[in-house]
Amino acid sequence: MSSVQVLLSRVDPDVPLPSYARPDDAGADLVTTRDVVLAPGERAVVGTGVAIALPSGYAGFVHPRSGLAARVGLSIVNTPGTIDAGYRGEIKVCLVNLDPAEPVELTRGDRIAQLIVQRVSRAEFVEVDELEPTDRGTGGYGSTGGHATLGTEN
């Protein structure tokens, strides 16, 4: 896997740096800097203790961790969160407890999300009168079938 050097500064000196759990992992785990208890449906913005300087042409995307999602219903409201290359503030995560019944308890230092660094392009938007036709055309939102029938549909 290719790698890119990303300068990092610790906003909170006592929490671990983002780290990849396994050699080919795409996501580096981020931790919460504070204890938090989320009631069912509740959200909270937590700090991760780090600020980064991504090179121009890259962005960071903050994704949930699947284990916590499946086990306790922990997710991220704005998943994936976007970290712009020009952002120099602390990376924060807007956590949400999607479990309908049980609270989620997190302790400072728990790994709560993962940061994926990706190359990105900016679009140069060019307005035209008509877009060239394709097989898909304007079909979307389930146009190819295979989606579950909603309770309200017959």
Ligand SMILES: O=c1ccn([C@H]2C[C@H](O)[C@@H](COP(=O)(O)OP(=O)(O)OP(=O)(O)O)O2)c(=O)[nH]1
């Ligand atoms: O999960 C996230 C998402 C964003 N950010 C920071 C980095 C990002 O560069 C900045 C702005 O994010 P975004 O553009 O998603 O938010 P906005 O509501 O559009 O804010 P702004 O008006 O500052 O762009 O906030 C985080 O720390 N965590």
Ligand SMILES: [Mg+2]
């Ligand atoms: Mg924005």
